[in-house]
Amino acid sequence: MLTLCLDTAHKHLVVGLIQDDQIIAQMQQESWKKQSELILPEIDRMLKTHKLLPNHIDQIVITNGPGSFTGVRISMTIAKILGSVAHKTVYTLSTLQLYAADKSAIVLIDARGNRAYYGKYQNYIGKDEIISIDDLKAIVEDDHLIIGDGSLLDREDNYPNIVENFLKCKAYWQKVNSIDLLEPVYLKENSEYQNAL
Amino acid sequence: MIILAIESSCDETAVSILKDKTAILSAIVSSQIDTHAKFGGVVPEIASRMHIENIAIVLQEALTKADLDIENVDAFAVTQGPGLIGCLHVGVLAAKTLAWYYQKPLIPVHHLAGHIYANALIDELEYPLLALVVSGGHTELILLKQEYDFMIVGSTQDDAVGEAYDKVARVLGLPYPGGVAIDKLAQIGKRNYQLPTVKTQGELDFSFSGIKSAVLQLIAREKRANRELIIEDIAYAFQHNAVEQLIDRVKKAVDTYQPKHIVLAGGVAANSYLRKRMNEEYKNHEDLKLTIPSLAYCTDNATMIAVAGYIAYQHGHRADLSLPADSSLEICSM
Ligand SMILES: [Zn+2]
Numbered sequence: 288m289l290t291l292c293l294d295t296a297h298k299h300l301v302v303g304l305i306q307d308d309q310i311i312a313q314m315q316q317e318s319w320k321k322q323s324e325l326i327l328p329e330i331d332r333m334l335k336t337h338k339l340l341p342n343h344i345d346q347i348v349i350t351n352g353p354g355s356f357t358g359v360r361i362s363m364t365i366a367k368i369l370g371s372v373a374h375k376t377v378y379t380l381s382t383l384q385l386y387a388a389d390k391s392a393i394v395l396i397d398a399r400g401n402r403a404y405y406g407k408y409q410n411y412i413g414k415d416e417i418i419s420i421d422d423l424k425a426i427v428e429d430d431h432l433i434i435g436d437g438s439l440l441d442r443e444d445n446y447p448n449i450v451e452n453f454l455k456c457k458a459y460w461q462k463v464n465s466i467d468l469l470e471p472v473y474l475k476e477n478s479e480y481q482n483a484l
Numbered sequence: 485m486i487i488l489a490i491e492s493s494c495d496e497t498a499v500s501i502l503k504d505k506t507a508i509l510s511a512i513v514s515s516q517i518d519t520h521a522k523f524g525g526v527v528p529e530i531a532s533r534m535h536i537e538n539i540a541i542v543l544q545e546a547l548t549k550a551d552l553d554i555e556n557v558d559a560f561a562v563t564q565g566p567g568l569i570g571c572l573h574v575g576v577l578a579a580k581t582l583a584w585y586y587q588k589p590l591i592p593v594h595h596l597a598g599h600i601y602a603n604a605l606i607d608e609l610e611y612p613l614l615a616l617v618v619s620g621g622h623t624e625l626i627l628l629k630q631e632y633d634f635m636i637v638g639s640t641q642d643d644a645v646g647e648a649y650d651k652v653a654r655v656l657g658l659p660y661p662g663g664v665a666i667d668k669l670a671q672i673g674k675r676n677y678q679l680p681t682v683k684t685q686g687e688l689d690f691s692f693s694g695i696k697s698a699v700l701q702l703i704a705r706e707k708r709a710n711r712e713l714i715i716e717d718i719a720y721a722f723q724h725n726a727v728e729q730l731i732d733r734v735k736k737a738v739d740t741y742q743p744k745h746i747v748l749a750g751g752v753a754a755n756s757y758l759r760k761r762m763n764e765e766y767k768n769h770e771d772l773k774l775t776i777p778s779l780a781y782c783t784d785n786a787t788m789i790a791v792a793g794y795i796a797y798q799h800g801h802r803a804d805l806s807l808p809a810d811s812s813l814e815i816c817s818m
Contacts, residue, residue, distance in 0.1 A: 327581065331805060360570070360574060
């Protein structure tokens, strides 16, 4: 069983190949806006290194947000195409849950405009929200472990090995039953958008 | 040869499947116009969201309508730009994913090359060819000395003509999209008001930003004189002024470049007065052929990207999997 793991929800381009329960290839690189240019060449390269073809992929797991709107859509476009025309099974995972995995931690991703995507996680479980940096400062205590954009609180940024975390989180991969209904989790819902849709 | 093409540069998610140059196996367009009409214009983030929601559905529908197994597609074409970046991303990634997964060539297409080559669906194109490309985002005179060889010989200094239609429609309190509303009113309007002729630096260039203020001045003048505004006559005056500017530049370009063929392209090519005037000027010309696309091929669609893609492919155009979406892609670079 070959699984392709993709995460482009934040500043890294993350690509991994998991054969059954073993990581056979992985890359995690700060790419920012180059993600959409780098992602397919990287997947292609990884498969070729292992003498695998695209149709050897059995399933795909991606982060569906929260994170950069454009970034989340990159992995999701690939997953939607493979899920619909190539009939691959698609799974999703919260970006914050993926960052946390088995750690008890506060996970932060910059949401711009002095806000953060925030989740307090314990043993894989937590709730994702968007909050202001001021509110965040009131919640977070000095002894809390922070994963993600620690610099939002003048701490060190702290990113996990994301492909390893994909594997750790396997029990929490959410199977997508209808690929046509798959949508990013934006969290930052603008009421004006909502009224129009 | 079977080409599957994707277009997602603005507010339509479209997929077409074309066999050789003109046999359309399927053409699906999912339009977002009703959503954007609520905002009086296209909202980029909403457009991107709707593309990701619709892309796989539209793709599946195109394959089903064509009754085609995707393995039988020979190449994938896609609009690389110009357009809204978040929208282009979805189409470009979808096409790259398909080209990679099915190990087939990827053909990058410029959106305006698509609009121009929509005309190849109904006519044999002859070169040198002059294209008047008019839409909400573009007003350009493009010369093709030979097939798939583009040179911009005139362009707008400020607003696109379609943009001017939308702005004036807003001033007149007409619904979005403004072009359709003004065209309808102008058809019942009379020659009553006069708007000034626009001068541009280059004689083949266009300018439309002045028309909106000229319309505003006209409205203010009529109000001061306590005369009732005849809105259809204002629509007539604006439409007449805008289209005659287009015709004037086309005439000058024809004089300068002596093309054998002239084509209309883009959303504003659906305008009834522009179609009428082009026909008056150039229909039944002895050594100058005129082609005006049918209404369905004026607005954005993927069939035009497939045709242009087919011709681009013959000329050796290919992209690799690192193909970036480019919101300000130049047609001369194709
Ligand atoms: Zn267009």
